[in-house]
Amino acid sequence: MGFHEIRFPDNISRGARGGPERRTQIVELASGDEERNASWANSRRRYDAAYGVRRADDLAAVVAFFEARNGRLYGFRWKDWGDYKSCLPSGVPDATDQAIGTGDGATTVFQLVKAYNSGAQTWIRTITKPAVGTVTVAIDGVVQNSGCSVDTATGNITFAAAPATGAPITAGFEFDVPVRFDTDRLDVTHDIERLGSITSIPLIEVRR
Numbered sequence: 001m002g003f004h005e006i007r008f009p010d011n012i013s014r015g016a017r018g019g020p021e022r023r024t025q026i027v028e029l030a031s032g033d034e035e036r037n038a039s040w041a042n043s044r045r046r047y048d049a050a051y052g053v054r055r056a057d058d059l060a061a062v063v064a065f066f067e068a069r070n071g072r073l074y075g076f077r078w079k080d081w082g083d084y085k086s087c088l089p090s091g092v093p094d095a096t097d098q099a100i101g102t103g104d105g106a107t108t109v110f111q112l113v114k115a116y117n118s119g120a121q122t123w124i125r126t127i128t129k130p131a132v133g134t135v136t137v138a139i140d141g142v143v144q145n146s147g148c149s150v151d152t153a154t155g156n157i158t159f160a161a162a163p164a165t166g167a168p169i170t171a172g173f174e175f176d177v178p179v180r181f182d183t184d185r186l187d188v189t190h191d192i193e194r195l196g197s198i199t200s201i202p203l204i205e206v207r208r
Contacts (some may be wrong), residue, residue, distance in 0.1 A: 001208065004154060006048065007176060008079040008203075009061050009141060014081050015054065018047030018203070039063035042125070042207070045177055047078065049201035062201060071184040075206040077129055079175035084131075086114055086172045103139070103163030110169055112155040117178050127175045128155040128208075134174040138189060140167045151167035178206040 020043035027035045052058050068075055082089070086097035101110040112127040112135070135150045135159055136143060148159045155175075163169055182202040189197050 001075065001206070002073060002087065002094075003075040003153075003178065003206070006080060008065060008131055008179075010051055010079055012052035012058050012062065013023065013079050014048075014156050016047050016049045016054030016081075017051050018080075018090045020045050034199060043123075044207060045080065045205040046182070047080070047178070047203040048180065050134045050198050052199060053201070059188065061189070061191065062198070064154060066186055066201075069181060072181050075178050075180040078179040078203060080177050083200050085174050085175070086136075093134060093136070093174060095136040096141060096170045096171045097172040098170060099168060100157065102170045103165055103169060105165040105166035108159045108162045110157045110159075112150075112171055112173060113155065114175075126155065127145060127173070129153070129176040129178050131174040131176060135171060136173070137169070137171045139169055141170075180206050 006175075023039040023204050025037045025039055031033065049062065053062060085091065088092045094150060098112070098114055100113055101107070105111075112130055114125045116123045116125065116129055130152050132152050135152075135157075137148055137150075138144060144159075147161065148157055150157055157169075157171065180203065182204040186198060186201065189199070
């Protein structure tokens, strides 16, 4: 699928709304009990960028971005200001934030992930779009300043030499969400006072 490695304007995404969505089937039995089944193994994020459009120039930037992506055809990067770090929102990413694997003496490629913990439950999210220049990696707590590379288009970390067996591999980073427009039409209202407004700019996460 077509994807452009460009981020939606930060000044507009900062005022947007949205977050994770899950799909659950709920069947109510005659007894009043419920049976619940997860249709999706992973969540999918939806956003509405219209809430971040405050000026006519913002609207012009959105229209230009929409046209350059050919509507829904090409995906792009989106900064979710509520969840874009390997650490808490108030923290600074550190190389020991997230466990991404354990060395076995042979594997050289590891995928960036982020763990969401609550009580005894954990959900692991695959991170495919780390922000350029933000990724730090550690082996057994020692930061690796050389000998490894990051693919910012896939989130893969590649080591020149396989980490030793049993060595914990961790990473810290900022990241974007791969999304696309969820419409092929922008409905812009032109008025005298605001010089243009738009009711909705829906975006949906691209999962591969």
